[in-house]
Amino acid sequence: MHRGISARRGEDSSVTLEIGANWAGNLAYRSVRIEEPATVAEVQDLIAGATSVRPLGTRHSFNAIADSAELLISTARLTAPPVIDAGRRTVTVGAGIRYGDLATQLQKAGWALANLASLPHISVGGAIATGTHGSGNNVGSLASAVAGLELVTATGTVLQLQRGDADFDGAVVSLGAFGVVTSVTLDIEETFTIEQSVYELLPWASLEAHFDRITGAAYSVSLFTTWRNPDVFDQVWLKRRPDQDAAAPADLFGAIPATGERHPLPGISAVNCTPQLGVAGAWLDRLAHFKLAFTPSNGDELQSEFLVPRAHAVAALAAVRSLADRISPLLQVCEVRTMKADSLWLSPASETDAVGIHFTWLPRQAEVEALLPEIEAALAPFNARPHWGKLFTPDAALLDRLFPRLADFQALAARLDPERTFVNTFLASTVLPER
Structure with a gap:
């Protein structure tokens, strides 16, 4: 069963909205529920019937991108062990795994990622969804190493996307707008x-x-x-x-x-x-x-x-x-x-x-x-x-000018989430305003 985190209640027994905070402590989430599913089926069960949902990683965002008016689905227990495909030079992992934990397991098997962010404590799913990066003139962001991903959409559909698919380039740095990413496939190379x-x-x-x-x-x-x-x-x-x-x-x-x-x-x-x-x-x-x-x-x-x-x-x-x-x-x-x-x-x-x-x-x-x-x-x-x-x-308006493919992103969001289940205040004020 998925694990729920109960809302704290005040003296009048009404539910307070501060049931959790981000890593820095500068933001209290408004959600009345935070749930920690361990399987794709549990994610589907949680999304069913919900009207406002957001995925939540290791809480290293400093703004309200991960907040929700109703339900937060934490990926903390979506940590399926790495599956290495040596022929394709990829690894498939649960989206909630931290980069440091994944790196340790890859190293034991003789493999490596091309790069890491400054903190190894962040989750794979959260880092790629926000465009997080390390450094190197000839090395891409962490999201650029994604070769495939699996996500559960607002209808409960499990969607598989691979590099080269029509929607793939829009769905990687997703800002959590299309659903809950449950697993990710990453490029790997021999350890160095x-x-x-x-x-x-x-x-x-x-x-x-x-x-x-x-x-x-x-x-x-x-x-x-x-x-x-x-x-x-x-x-x-x-x-x-x-x-x-x-x-x-x-x-x-x-x-x-x-x-x-x-x-x-x-x-x-x-x-x-x-x-x-x-x-x-x-x-x-x-x-x-x-x-x-x-x-x-x-x-x-x-x-x-x-x-x-x-x-x-x-x-x-x-x-x-x-x-x-x-x-x-x-x-x-x-x-x-x-x-x-x-x-x-x-x-x-x-x-x-x-x-x-x-x-x-x-x-x-x-x-x-x-x-x-x-x-x-x-x-x-x-x-x-x-x-x-x-x-x-x-x-x-500024972001519309800065990102030439933003209109395509908006069209993909409208197709995958027509009821705007995954659109919170942050997304509405930035990339997915009401039309």
Whole structure:
């Protein structure tokens, strides 16, 4: 049987709407029920008769994308063990499995994923639905590795889609608009080794002049800054594949190797971070920034991210830099990452190589939300797309311009969910407004 999570009740015995919260604690879900089915049949049973449903992953979204007026269906127990197809070089898993858990099982079998996000704690289904990514000039977002998926629609139909199917590119970065994804098939490759090195104090002038060479210096590269000193980027993390990349440089365009392990946030112990100092290790122990065995923070943060076409990267970063004095008092750290273009309709990297400018904020939501329009205005000339699971200003007209396939996405939603069972307030204000 599926597992239900009861709503808390107040002194007057009326059901309160705060029966759960997201990981950061900045959002209380309005739903009166959260259920945790373990099988496809249980998902079908829950959807039957419901008028407002949303899928819920590991709760790492900072906005109301996963909220519902009635029912949340958690994928936490949809964790069917990996089924590896060595001939096709794919693995099929339950949508609720966390990337770190999947990675551990793949490594034991001699296989790997091409990339991981900074946190291995997020679920496969939730990450791909929101366009979450790692970093690497020649590596796509996590969603780009999807070769197939299974979902239960609002009618209870089990829909199977494979790469190449007519609706596939619209259904991967789905924002949960078409149903509950129950399993996912991902591309895999043979296991590989990563060496991670951190460099410090990269001059802004070097970033301006050599952005492509810096982000291409390793298989995966992340840059961090607090913007407190706009003339430098505080850290550059190089994640090298010895079988593909040149040796780690002694000097990275003026940035120097760190003398010890570093946390992305200044002054924080690196004990929870993945190993550095160029020590070789398996891909799953280096591609993420944080270890699976540890909680990387207490959730006392907010996040935003805007992704621009790679051609605009330096100009977009200069625009953010011009707001350094406004940003830095609210900021914990800003991270810059790259990714290869894909063909997924609502992917932030759809049809363009992209650069993500990510903000980890202090938990001061009113002030952050007041500042976001300034950042969005500064990035508007560069066609900046939001990360779907972070804080941004909803603007349906703007999103219609930023995503050329949005009309196709809307048509697919109308066909798969004509009664708008999976449309919540967030979707109605962004990609699926009432017509």
